[in-house]
Amino acid sequence: MKANDNMRPLLALTAGDPAGIGPEIVHAALSDAHTSAAMRLVVLGPDSLRPARVPRIASDADLGRIESAAWIDTGEHGGWKVGEAQLSGGRSALSSLRAGHELALARRVDALVTAPVSKEALHLAGEKVEGQTDLLGRWCGVERFEMMALAGRLCVMLLTRHMPLRRALDQVTTERVLDRLDLLNSSLKRFGRARPKLALAGLNPHAGEGGILGTEDESILRPAVARAREQGIDVTGPLSPDTVFLSASRGAYDGVLALYHDQAFIPIKLLAADGGVTVIAGLPYLRVSPVHGTAFDIAGQGKADPANLMHALQRAAEWTQSTPAAQKQAHTPHASGE
Numbered sequence: 001m002k003a004n005d006n007m008r009p010l011l012a013l014t015a016g017d018p019a020g021i022g023p024e025i026v027h028a029a030l031s032d033a034h035t036s037a038a039m040r041l042v043v044l045g046p047d048s049l050r051p052a053r054v055p056r057i058a059s060d061a062d063l064g065r066i067e068s069a070a071w072i073d074t075g076e077h078g079g080w081k082v083g084e085a086q087l088s089g090g091r092s093a094l095s096s097l098r099a100g101h102e103l104a105l106a107r108r109v110d111a112l113v114t115a116p117v118s119k120e121a122l123h124l125a126g127e128k129v130e131g132q133t134d135l136l137g138r139w140c141g142v143e144r145f146e147m148m149a150l151a152g153r154l155c156v157m158l159l160t161r162h163m164p165l166r167r168a169l170d171q172v173t174t175e176r177v178l179d180r181l182d183l184l185n186s187s188l189k190r191f192g193r194a195r196p197k198l199a200l201a202g203l204n205p206h207a208g209e210g211g212i213l214g215t216e217d218e219s220i221l222r223p224a225v226a227r228a229r230e231q232g233i234d235v236t237g238p239l240s241p242d243t244v245f246l247s248a249s250r251g252a253y254d255g256v257l258a259l260y261h262d263q264a265f266i267p268i269k270l271l272a273a274d275g276g277v278t279v280i281a282g283l284p285y286l287r288v289s290p291v292h293g294t295a296f297d298i299a300g301q302g303k304a305d306p307a308n309l310m311h312a313l314q315r316a317a318e319w320t321q322s323t324p325a326a327q328k329q330a331h332t333p334h335a336s337g338e
Contacts, residue, residue, distance in 0.1 A: 008039050009110040009320040010063060011313060012103045014096040015045025016115025019080045019089040020294025021304035023049045026115055028306035030054060030069050035310055039317040040066050042109065044096040047073035059099065063108050074099045082300035085118045090125030093117040097132060101139050104285040110320040111286040113312055116294045119162060130162035133280055136287060145282030146183055149264055149291060150315075151272040154249040156256045156264045157184045157281065168260040172203060172216065177224035177257070184255050185233045187281040199244050199253040200225055200237030201263060207238040265291070275311045288316040 013029070016022025026043060029035050030051060042063055047056060050071040057063075057070045076092035097114060104112040119131050129135055137145040148157045159180050160168040181198060188196035200221060202208060208217035221238040228235050236253075237244075245267035248256045258264035268276050269291060276291035290308035298304060 007064075008037075009317045010040045010042065010066060011316055011320075012100040012109040012112045013041050013043045013313070014093075014100045014112075014114045015043060015049055016096070017085075017089045017093045017118045017121055017294050018046060018049060018076075019082050019084055019086060019121070020116055020118060020296055020299045022093075022115035022117075022294065024299070024302070024304040025306035025309045027051055028304075029310055029313060032306075032310060035313055036068055038314060041069040041313075042066060042103070043069065043071045044074050044099040044103075045071070046075065046077045046092055046096075047071070048077045063103075072099060083296045085120035085124065085294075085296065087121070087124040089118065090121030090123070090127070093121060094125055094127060094135075097135065098139070101136055104287070105140065107285075111288060111316040113309075113316050114287065114289045115309065116290065116292060118294045118296070132289070133161060136280060136283060140283050140285075142282055142284070144179075144183065145280055146180060147278055148184075148187070148255075148281055149268045149276065149278045151268045151276040151291075152249060153251050154245060154256070154267065154271055155188075155254065156245070156248075156258050156268060157187075158261060158264050159257060159259045161261055163261075165260060165262075169203070172220060172259050174220050174224045174227075177221060177259075178227050180257055181224065181228045181233055181235055182231070183281055184257055185228075185235075188254055193254050195234055196254040197252075198233065198235040199239050199248060199256045200235055201241040201244050201256055201258050202238035203241075203259055205242070206240045272308070276308065277312045277315050286316060286319060288312045288319075 015026050054069050054071045056073060059072050074095040076095050079088040080086055100112045103109045114132055117132055133147045146157055147161055160171050185196050203216045204214035206213060208214045211218055217238045225235055225237050241263055244256055249271055272291055278289045278291055280287050290312045292308055
């Protein structure tokens with residue numbers, strides 16, 4: 001069931017790192033007429049960032065009474081310098097994210113949308129994590145979860161996320177690839193793809209060119225594809241990474257498994273314009289986020305474009321309304337038709 005029946009969906013929105021562009025784009029979303037018409041928002045962040053016209057409510061308030069927007073104070077009211085990664089910003093981001101997670105996990109909201117955070121600031125605040133994905137997976141108590149990025153018709157799941165490339169390459173194993181192909185396949189099935197058509201991006205240029213440009217594609221990736229196909233997964237690959245994402249963006253594949261962060265996000269961000277989002281497969285609730293970061297270099301200057309956050313909010317609202325309740329347990333939308 002939706003957290004609030006017969007009403008516009010209620011979304012929790014975190015303010016992100018207060019030293020970045022999060023507060024600016026959150027304020028813009030709160031002022032946007034199209035956003036207000038499509039959903040209701042409860043924002044989680046320091047009260048010092050709250051616009052005067054948005055009412056503050058207690059964390060245990062009846063959220064069903066929210067007509068347009070409300071704000072829950074998550075503490076950590078100041079001490080940060082705009083435009084820099086710092087301890088105070090990391091602590092504030094963690095507090096708002098934890099509050100949003102708790103609302104989503106308790107089904108008090110229909111989805112969680114998160115503004116950008118700084119991994120450096122999270123580390124300074126004591127959380128040595130790759131990012132919000134790791135935190136939410138740990139807090140939810142799930143072991144099998146992964147980030148997916150969507151831009152237009154392109155849907156990409158990551159094999160590895162935020163880590164040095166040398167370390168990421170060490171994690172490209174047949175078993176790990178097989179597991180993520182299965183997770184991508186099952187996630188897309190839960191959102192209406194009866195038989196998802198998947199592609200596996202190669203590791204080396206031209207997917208190794210038959211072993212001439214590296215042996216990993218033949219020795220590690222191809223066995224994973226063979227085993228996946230034996231399990232009934234419709235997957236092709238490994239395919240040359242310089243062409244597979246373009247093919248998928250044109251509808252040749254419902255989803256692509258990328259092997260490391262930049263392999264996934266270079267095509268996503270090229271195609272995303274103002275409409276790229278990430279979701280997390282495997283969580284017990286829907287979490288959506290824009291694909292951009294804190295943009296410390298322009299924070300506080302009035303230059304931040306809120307379009308990507310507004311798109312993430314719109315996608316979350318649409319997915320909460322269109323996804324059957326039984327499928328919401330997976331909370332992994334597909335990108336086709338966007």
